[in-house]
Amino acid sequence: MKTPHILLIVGGGIAAYKACELIRLIRRAGMTVRCVLTDGGAQFITPMTLAALSENEVFTTLWDLKNETEMGHIQLSREADLIVVCPATADLLAKMAAGISDSLATTVLLATDTPVLAVPAMNVRMWQHTATQRNVTQLRADGVRVIDPDDGAMACGEFGPGRLPEPAAIMTEIRAALSLRAREHLPLQGKRVLITAGPTHEPIDPVRYIANRSSGKQGFAIAAAAAELGAEVHLIAGPVQLPTPTGVHRHNVETAREMAAAVDAALPADVAILVAAVADWRTADSAQQKIKKTGGVLPALRLTENPDILAGLATDARRPELLIGFAAETENVIAHAQAKLARKGCDWIVANDVSGPNGQSVMGGSDNAVHIVTRDGVESWDSLPKDQVARKLMEKIADAVR
Template sequence: MRGKRILLIIGGGIAAYKACELIRLLRKQGAAVRCVLTDGGKHFVTPMTLAALSENPVYSSLWDLKDETEMGHIQLSREADLVVVCPATADLLAKMAAGIADDLATTLLLATDKKVLAAPAMNVRMWEHEATRRNVARLRRHGVTIVEPDEGEMACGEFGPGRLPEPLALLAGISSALAAQQKLAERHIIVTAGPTHEPIDPVRMLANRSSGKQGFAIAEALADMGARVTLVAGPVTLATPPGIARIDVETAAEMQAAVEAALPAEAAIMAAAVADWRVDVAPAKLKKADGPPALAWSANPDILAGLAASPQRPRLLIGFAAETGNAIAEGQAKLARKRCDWIVANDVSEDPMGGDDNKVHLITADGAESWERASKREIAHRLADRIADALA
């Protein structure tokens, strides 16, 4: 925990008083804590108390010019190692699940690219209500860690699940969440992303519509879990995620060379859309007046199959299959043909290449698992969790 940075969002519930002891325990463990206090939370704890315990300013308004100048809400949302919502009221959980951003706390939660842990606390009937259960399930699918509430007597006089766990139990949950982020510590993983461009002449090329977004999101999710990531990127304009070694290439042959030079690795995720074919490059621009050119075609190297047959084969080898027909059947055929461990398949006629969302099927020797449509970032984090489990 020493040196870790925690952003603590305190919701408006009677259990907010436990956040004070949680801050003290986190500080004792060597963590730095910044607090965001909701308007509801102010009815139960004061900014002065939280500032004294955390030894940091307390933030509460999205419209505070001084706070926005000194620590903008985007920076605040992304400088932490972990975002903790405690207590997470039914209202906060609902807004998180719906993507509502109507105050500082919910705006931070929507803007953060860091792991989020929520500790719900509410009346038993609110906790067991179908709307709350649906919101919690959705948050879990989106990668939010939920600390299950305790069962017991509540301030309202009712008994049942909904009590905020004691601060020591919350501390243990936070410690576990931070440890999970380092499940891939020091493991080298190669990720390919984006298209390849195969030149035809000095001004023309063969290309595809891959944006590289899914591969870049996977690389970032793996780095967030402590992996040492080598990202081999085709021609894209995306920014390099923090802490990642990026190698830019253009053609399939260059991508193959970069991947082989990056070995050995414990895992390789081949998310790039590599051109299957190339042509003999004309030394000068092909002229329209000369009529349709006769192109001499050659097969590009099969990077995925080559890795599968390599003496330096990664322990976990994952390919991608973008299909326009039966994605599962085509993915299963590709799994057998390429001799890799997993295939992530999707139907690009349903989710065109270049978008921000995806619906994929994870195909392994045990069968196919269809994931619901989600953002590419959410899919990346889910896949990274599965990779960490496989390499454990």
């Protein structure tokens, strides 16, 4: 798959320092990035910093003899898959709206036929000024994707809308903009993907429950990656506090039985990826009131099995073309995963080792090392950030269901 290329135009404002973190996130997402640094931006951050982070040349002037002999500003304006203006100052927005090209940045923006994402940051009164709002309206009418700034405290001491969104939120907008541009060419366009994520909570009484350490991060990352590849994604989410990925249909549940019902309601699907760590057992009869201590006598909790969602889906008449389960193991990871593959009747098992202290090496963490277990063998991947695991897995899935 083609590596997305971002051209980042860094405007002049105190929020320019956040461009450094944004570059890190862009590169971590497997994209390449080049930077254009405006004169104003250079008052807050240096070309050397941006070059070191991006590992690419940084462009600062329209009057570079070598680059402009090769029509550098035209090449910059056309080679990117997306141009991101961050921070987009009031001055930059005004010049973009008016079609002014008095610098490298504004000339690139006027010469481009590439989609543009503008991320405004400025004083609250500047943002709310009639002229700025008129410019934003014009830019949106012209097809520029302008996201609203956050509310918050600013370097000037005032509070309100005008604060640059956090880099992670900007990264979400970048993914969405790239997805919209390429959607008709994406490998999972027209495919329906069902994903479960997170733990389940099985009530003991109104204040206690049986649960596990699953954070939902890997499942949510897989849902985001599936949407980026063009799929219609239905995410059945256990009780986790994670933002819904862009373009994903989210269905919240709490218990294993609720998750099973939601999976059934989401069928049919072309692909099902059951990442959720579903509780194997629940109390046979949860108490209607809080269970009290009674003189040192321990309450008897009678357990019963929860529905096996993966095995049930494997025998369903609406079984997806590709059915994938996950296995969180603490020993003999591959052997247990191979046994689970045979027992459950699915196509792949994605297994990982969660034997770190309290399972926190993977569960709740940011990285994951997985083994893809199929009837044809085992493919083991080195530890990667969970979003990279998700993209690599979804690319493998896209190849399998083309």
